[in-house]
Amino acid sequence: MPPAQKVAREFMRAAAGFRNTVKIISGSRTYAEQDALYAIGRTIQTNKSPVTKAKGGQSNHNFGLAWDVGIFEAAGRYMDGSKKGDEKAYADLAGLVKPVVANLEWGGDWTSFVDPPHYQLATGSKATAQVRALFESGQPMF
Numbered sequence: 001m002p003p004a005q006k007v008a009r010e011f012m013r014a015a016a017g018f019r020n021t022v023k024i025i026s027g028s029r030t031y032a033e034q035d036a037l038y039a040i041g042r043t044i045q046t047n048k049s050p051v052t053k054a055k056g057g058q059s060n061h062n063f064g065l066a067w068d069v070g071i072f073e074a075a076g077r078y079m080d081g082s083k084k085g086d087e088k089a090y091a092d093l094a095g096l097v098k099p100v101v102a103n104l105e106w107g108g109d110w111t112s113f114v115d116p117p118h119y120q121l122a123t124g125s126k127a128t129a130q131v132r133a134l135f136e137s138g139q140p141m142f
Contacts (some may be wrong), residue, residue: 003142004065004121007103011119014097015069020079020089025117031056043127053113063135065080066120069093090116 008024015022028089034056041050052059058109071079071089079086089094094106094116123131126141134141 002064003103004067007121008067008119010101011067011104014100015056015093018071018073018096020093021072023070023072024067025070027061027066028064029059029061031062034059035061035099050056052115054128056133059129060120060123060128062095063131063141065123065131065141066118068117069119070117087116 012022012024014032015062034052036049037052038055039045041048042053054061056062061068071086071093073079073129081087091108091120095126097119098104098106105120105122107113107115108119123141126134131141
């Protein structure tokens, strides 16, 4: 089993104990899909804030190492940050899963572009450019 898949499954097992429903809503993306997300708030949908700081080839989503989660209320509403309490739910989820899932990084801990729905396999000392080079050459990343 690929390392990121193993960590994502451990994440979901830990998240099963959360008070709300947690679903992985985004995983691997092509470079083109990543570029389309990067354009939001910049060249398209300029009324919105940017949703990512990574262009295609600069995101761990492009290498199968990252996933975004959605938290859903009992009535089914996706907690997208538009209501009071949504952000706290993402922080509470991280507080539940981070202590029990090894090799996990949370986008809510980032300082330059805080991304609470984002989780990824910890890449250690490997920079994204190194991971990309390994990925594109077909070499193992770990």
